Amino acid sequence: MNKPDQIKTQDRPASLYAKREPVFNRRIDGKFRRLKWAIMVICLAIYWGTPWLRWDRGPYAPDQAVLVDLAHRRFYMFGIEIWPHEFYFVAGLLIMAGIGLFLVTSAVGRAWCGYACPQTVWTDLFQHVDRFFDGDRNARFRLYKAPWGPAKIARRLAKWTVYLAISFATGGAWIFYFADAPTLQHAFWTGTADPVAYATVAVLTATTFVLGGFMREQVCVYMCPWPRIQTAMLDEKSLIVTYKDWRGEPRGSVKKAGKNPDRFGDCIDCNQCVAVCPTGIDIREGPQIGCITCALCIDACDRVMGETGRPRGLIDYATLEDAEREKAGQPPTRHLKLIWRPRTMLYFAVWGGIGLSLLFLLGTRVHTDLTVAKDRNPPYILLSDGSVRNAYTLRLRNMQGRPRKMEISIEGLPGAKIWSDDVGMAEAGTALTRIVPADETQSLRAYLVVPAGTPAQEFTFHLQALGEAREQDSAEAQFDAPGEQ
Amino acid sequence: MADAHNSPAAASRRIDEATNTETVGHEWDGIEELNTPLPRWWLWTFYATIVFAIGYCVAYPAWPMISGATEGVLGWSSRGQLQNELDAQQAARARTVAALADMPIEQLPDHPALMRAAIAGGSAAFKVNCVQCHGAGAAGSKGYPNLNDDDWLWGGDLKTIETTLIHGIRQPGDDATRQSMMPNFGADGLLTAEQIGQVADYVLTLSGKARASASSQQGAQVFADNCAVCHGAAGKGSRQFGAPNLSDAIWLDGGRREDVVAQLTRPHHGVMPAWGNRLDPVTIKMLAAYVHSLGGGEDFAETPAPPDTQPTEAE
Ligand code: SF4
Ligand code: SF4
Numbered sequence: 141m142n143k144p145d146q147i148k149t150q151d152r153p154a155s156l157y158a159k160r161e162p163v164f165n166r167r168i169d170g171k172f173r174r175l176k177w178a179i180m181v182i183c184l185a186i187y188w189g190t191p192w193l194r195w196d197r198g199p200y201a202p203d204q205a206v207l208v209d210l211a212h213r214r215f216y217m218f219g220i221e222i223w224p225h226e227f228y229f230v231a232g233l234l235i236m237a238g239i240g241l242f243l244v245t246s247a248v249g250r251a252w253c254g255y256a257c258p259q260t261v262w263t264d265l266f267q268h269v270d271r272f273f274d275g276d277r278n279a280r281f282r283l284y285k286a287p288w289g290p291a292k293i294a295r296r297l298a299k300w301t302v303y304l305a306i307s308f309a310t311g312g313a314w315i316f317y318f319a320d321a322p323t324l325q326h327a328f329w330t331g332t333a334d335p336v337a338y339a340t341v342a343v344l345t346a347t348t349f350v351l352g353g354f355m356r357e358q359v360c361v362y363m364c365p366w367p368r369i370q371t372a373m374l375d376e377k378s379l380i381v382t383y384k385d386w387r388g389e390p391r392g393s394v395k396k397a398g399k400n401p402d403r404f405g406d407c408i409d410c411n412q413c414v415a416v417c418p419t420g421i422d423i424r425e426g427p428q429i430g431c432i433t434c435a436l437c438i439d440a441c442d443r444v445m446g447e448t449g450r451p452r453g454l455i456d457y458a459t460l461e462d463a464e465r466e467k468a469g470q471p472p473t474r475h476l477k478l479i480w481r482p483r484t485m486l487y488f489a490v491w492g493g494i495g496l497s498l499l500f501l502l503g504t505r506v507h508t509d510l511t512v513a514k515d516r517n518p519p520y521i522l523l524s525d526g527s528v529r530n531a532y533t534l535r536l537r538n539m540q541g542r543p544r545k546m547e548i549s550i551e552g553l554p555g556a557k558i559w560s561d562d563v564g565m566a567e568a569g570t571a572l573t574r575i576v577p578a579d580e581t582q583s584l585r586a587y588l589v590v591p592a593g594t595p596a597q598e599f600t601f602h603l604q605a606l607g608e609a610r611e612q613d614s615a616e617a618q619f620d621a622p623g624e625q
Numbered sequence: 626m627a628d629a630h631n632s633p634a635a636a637s638r639r640i641d642e643a644t645n646t647e648t649v650g651h652e653w654d655g656i657e658e659l660n661t662p663l664p665r666w667w668l669w670t671f672y673a674t675i676v677f678a679i680g681y682c683v684a685y686p687a688w689p690m691i692s693g694a695t696e697g698v699l700g701w702s703s704r705g706q707l708q709n710e711l712d713a714q715q716a717a718r719a720r721t722v723a724a725l726a727d728m729p730i731e732q733l734p735d736h737p738a739l740m741r742a743a744i745a746g747g748s749a750a751f752k753v754n755c756v757q758c759h760g761a762g763a764a765g766s767k768g769y770p771n772l773n774d775d776d777w778l779w780g781g782d783l784k785t786i787e788t789t790l791i792h793g794i795r796q797p798g799d800d801a802t803r804q805s806m807m808p809n810f811g812a813d814g815l816l817t818a819e820q821i822g823q824v825a826d827y828v829l830t831l832s833g834k835a836r837a838s839a840s841s842q843q844g845a846q847v848f849a850d851n852c853a854v855c856h857g858a859a860g861k862g863s864r865q866f867g868a869p870n871l872s873d874a875i876w877l878d879g880g881r882r883e884d885v886v887a888q889l890t891r892p893h894h895g896v897m898p899a900w901g902n903r904l905d906p907v908t909i910k911m912l913a914a915y916v917h918s919l920g921g922g923e924d925f926a927e928t929p930a931p932p933d934t935q936p937t938e939a940e
Contacts, residue, residue, distance in 0.1 A: 523875075524776040526873075529773075531920060565775075
């Protein structure tokens, strides 16, 4: 009987969906492994330490060295204080980060992926936790296959607890960049912190736990856009992890090679390079998107080469161009020479150019700003003695962490007198002095009066921070007056 | 193919050769649908939304009935929420309102925070009640005073503005209303057309809008006989009578000769409602503070008395 619902699954084509094969990578030691440890320690130290650095800004501003103060829309970075309208500094830094990635990628391949990317760092960390609880590769594999029982459950729970603790400690620290760290720390543990803080910690802990603890290389291979971009940035002169197949193939065990030395290449097919790979790929199949250039396979193979008495570097950092040269028996180019080529120099020039312009802007920025909005309804007021009054709303901005005295004066409007709602017409003069509080924008209504008969015209408001020569700003404005009647 | 599953759909079900997948059994114009089940997580999400929707219908107002909708066990409604927010707003303002109610308006300038609150509230009340005549910018128009300038018919300090607001201008039935009447010099035949022309010429010289002429010199006498009673000998007006200052640059009813002649012949008498009947005292206080803040407000002490008016016993 050919029942329609009885379709044999083996008749169907292989599904496009492949179930994840868990990776049980082996522990390995070597110079790249140690480099990874060093970078991990440095990155985490910077990440954890930065919010706790203090920077005295006096009583008017927070004394945290690096602080993104969203509530007051300020960004503090040591001596620099960025206001929202100066967001181009942040935009510039982001562009620099992007171009910096191009620069690094074109010079040394996917170094970001292999060493500095948080996903890589956390995957790495969690794989060490795996090893601590479950043992190395084979033990972990056995445990994975073993049926669920009290022992396995206990081990898993212990491991996940440590995952969670690490996720909390790393993800949670992020909030300290957005508020005064010691205060927030105290508030956090006493349960009085803002709900946003708890929510942020919860979200970051959960994502670290899931992405680093369970999804791991799936994030790199399927979710992350960088590999696509970075792969496109590579060219034949970029350093990438390469298996030198002309030297390694055909593979043969030491025994086989011993019997027949001429037939076999240097690879003894020991699979160590596959065993240590955190993304579970076989680099001998050539460059591939799953490779994050972490160089652990180099460490592994170098050790094997050492043990079998063969020259190291069967798997090594090499450019595709070098690979061709080596295949042809020529010596490889020096690495330094690879870095200095038109492409990297161009990236460096653009990157450095943006950096220098940002520095220039930073050096020349003033901390005083004036904007003027004219009252349009009514455009002018005729006073009883025939003089004409216009009203304006001025905004004086003091972008420094201390109150400053500023003077507003008028240029290009003969006979004009200025006063404001708190000064009074009786004290009207040619200029107005205000003390603008630290880090604030002060709004002020100003009245300007000119003698009878002054025609409508443009003029300039000038703002000068008293005693600071360079700290000034001006704004054009219109003065309206009655026309001919 | 004849067996228990012999329904028409089942009969037409078949395995699609290209993909080796079962079809769902219907076909339209040669196009068949492959039976590719939805992913399980998707289905569970879908079921979860159904459960959520049922829970939502129970908890919140949901089903339209003949009059109104089901109420929901939580008792929430958007109207109720609005009412709560309004109540909360009112409660939040209660202290300021109470403080304003207790504060004599003369003392308002000594309490800057309260003053600011009053100005803000007055600005809102002005937009509702006053813009129809005085304009959104309080600049008035011909016959409707500009409240931004420094020329006040009845006085420009807080207390006087408040009094004007409470009692209005020329409001019948209010004893304390601002009352003044310019006679119909022309229409009632009190002055001849020639005299009106002469006095108009004279008035225009007071503010420097016209040069002295033979006509204006004639007018000076007419003015002294008929107009100086209210407007003062020098034409500087009188706040006691709300008589405009004729020697300044501001003209309520127009400053051209025709305007002056028209006003002399058949005067325009502006009116303003007695807001004391319609608005509560706090709102009026706030309005007074707002009008005072527009740029022409006067101090209590320094209110300059026009030199040629007699001191009055009132206020
Ligand atoms: S570790 Fe080296 S020798 Fe061993 S399989 Fe990999 S490439 Fe071959
Ligand atoms: S192939 Fe080598 S460099 Fe690439 S991810 Fe695996 S171990 Fe790292």
